[in-house]
Amino acid sequence: MKDRRVFFNPAKFPFFYGYAIVLFATLGIWSSLPGQTVGVSTFTDPVIKSLQLNRDLFSTAYMAGTLLSSFFISAAGRWFDKYGARKVAFASAMVLSLSLFVASYSHIISGSIQSALSFEHWSIPFSVITLLFFLFRFSGQGVLTLSSRNMVMKWFDRYRGKVNAFTALSVALGFSISPLLIDKLIQTYQWDGAWRIMGATLLIMAIVILVFYRDNPEQYGLKPDGGKINSDDDNKREKKDRDFTPSEAFATRVFWIYSLMLAYNSFFITGFTFHVVSVFESVGYERSQAISIFVPLSVVSVIVSLTFNFLSDKIYLKTLLYIMIGGGFIAAAGLTMLSISYGIYMIIVGLGISGGLFSVLNAVAWPRLFGRKHLGAVSGKAMSMVVFASALAPILFSLSYTRLDTYSAVGLVAFVFMIFMLVGALRANNPRLLQN
Numbered sequence: 001m002k003d004r005r006v007f008f009n010p011a012k013f014p015f016f017y018g019y020a021i022v023l024f025a026t027l028g029i030w031s032s033l034p035g036q037t038v039g040v041s042t043f044t045d046p047v048i049k050s051l052q053l054n055r056d057l058f059s060t061a062y063m064a065g066t067l068l069s070s071f072f073i074s075a076a077g078r079w080f081d082k083y084g085a086r087k088v089a090f091a092s093a094m095v096l097s098l099s100l101f102v103a104s105y106s107h108i109i110s111g112s113i114q115s116a117l118s119f120e121h122w123s124i125p126f127s128v129i130t131l132l133f134f135l136f137r138f139s140g141q142g143v144l145t146l147s148s149r150n151m152v153m154k155w156f157d158r159y160r161g162k163v164n165a166f167t168a169l170s171v172a173l174g175f176s177i178s179p180l181l182i183d184k185l186i187q188t189y190q191w192d193g194a195w196r197i198m199g200a201t202l203l204i205m206a207i208v209i210l211v212f213y214r215d216n217p218e219q220y221g222l223k224p225d226g227g228k229i230n231s232d233d234d235n236k237r238e239k240k241d242r243d244f245t246p247s248e249a250f251a252t253r254v255f256w257i258y259s260l261m262l263a264y265n266s267f268f269i270t271g272f273t274f275h276v277v278s279v280f281e282s283v284g285y286e287r288s289q290a291i292s293i294f295v296p297l298s299v300v301s302v303i304v305s306l307t308f309n310f311l312s313d314k315i316y317l318k319t320l321l322y323i324m325i326g327g328g329f330i331a332a333a334g335l336t337m338l339s340i341s342y343g344i345y346m347i348i349v350g351l352g353i354s355g356g357l358f359s360v361l362n363a364v365a366w367p368r369l370f371g372r373k374h375l376g377a378v379s380g381k382a383m384s385m386v387v388f389a390s391a392l393a394p395i396l397f398s399l400s401y402t403r404l405d406t407y408s409a410v411g412l413v414a415f416v417f418m419i420f421m422l423v424g425a426l427r428a429n430n431p432r433l434l435q436n
Contacts, residue, residue: 035140077380
């Protein structure tokens with residue numbers, strides 16, 4: 001493979017450059033924060049007030065922007081395979097930065113359009129913020145996250161779980177403190193100033209990406225996990241190392257089972273989190289009790305993530321899938337029995353297990369199941385399903401309560417879906433191992 005040196009040659013580093021890749025990829029995922037739900041939520045109230053939208057319209061705009069982005073993430077995965085992590089991540093960081101700057105003037109843009117058209121209507125600020133949410137979600141949550149995470153998976157093979165443990169823990173800690181930092185920015189510089197500061201930070205990150213991101217170790221004569229490629233290494237590849245094309249991967253049962261499980265987890269956690277206060281109040285709990293659930297839930301999730309990231313290098317993925325399904329069963333049952341005291345503990349344990357394993361399987365599953373060559377296209381398809389499910393969750397949870405006066409209906413449907421997943425997982429075997 002052609003050796004492409006940009007700025008410097010990673011092969012001449014005093015240590016394996018893959019470890020630098022882990023560090024810079026983690027920074028890249030941190031930088032996707034403005035496009036993540038946790039990064040947008042802090043701006044909700046001031047932006048609603050400035051755009052003169054009600055909460056329902058603002059939430060609908062966020063859902064529409066997220067849904068729209070899900071239809072383009074698969075294409076972004078193919079761009080990753082064609083152009084590489086460096087170019088795709090750089091482009092996404094630039095788009096996110098520009099979107100933040102534009103968003104900081106969204107109230108002015110909406111007012112200018114209304115004045116030019118002599119037409120004052122909620123549809124104009126609604127359309128403006130919907131488009132911006134699409135750009136936020138597509139470039140941040142979608143492309144920048146996907147390209148950064150997949151880059152790490154290309155630089156490691158036997159140690160994927162271990163390095164993913166570092167990334168997962170760092171991202172979890174960073175995202176957990178981000179609302180406080182963002183709120184401080186808003187209080188100091190107002191919401192529009194905060195978005196401009198975040199946009200400027202993304203410009204700096206784009207330069208970091210341009211200089212330090214690299215696509216494949218083989219381009220520099222290096223092997224995944226470290227070491228230099230020997231002249232006869234290409235002849236030593238085993239059948240299990242064969243790279244599946246996207247069409248071959250999408251034709252397997254295992255792709256759809258893993259993708260559906262990841263999408264389900266995104267759906268359940270997003271819907272539950274979005275309506276957490278209402279969920280608890282519906283069965284007689286206080287608001288403070290609802291909010292307090294996130295501390296123990298995060299503890300369980302981080303412990304599970306760290307444990308199984310390390311173990312994922314040594315055990316079958318299918319074992320992790322079964323455990324994640326088990327967590328799904330517990331969480332679904334907990335939602336249906338939330339009025340009973342131990343229902344809360346079932347929610348904490350179930351969501352902690354499934355959420356912790358999401359960070360494991362969403363990273364290490366695709367290269368191990370289908371290889372690295374088409375990693376972008378395969379993981380991009382799965383990511384589009386995850387984003388689509390997260391967009392639908394708030395409205396479907398809401399309909400369960402407004403139409404049926406209970407959230408238990410979601411729990412019952414989720415429980416039935418977990419039975420379907422369990423049956424489907426029985427024959428969801430690794431296609432690379434089956435060929436040996």
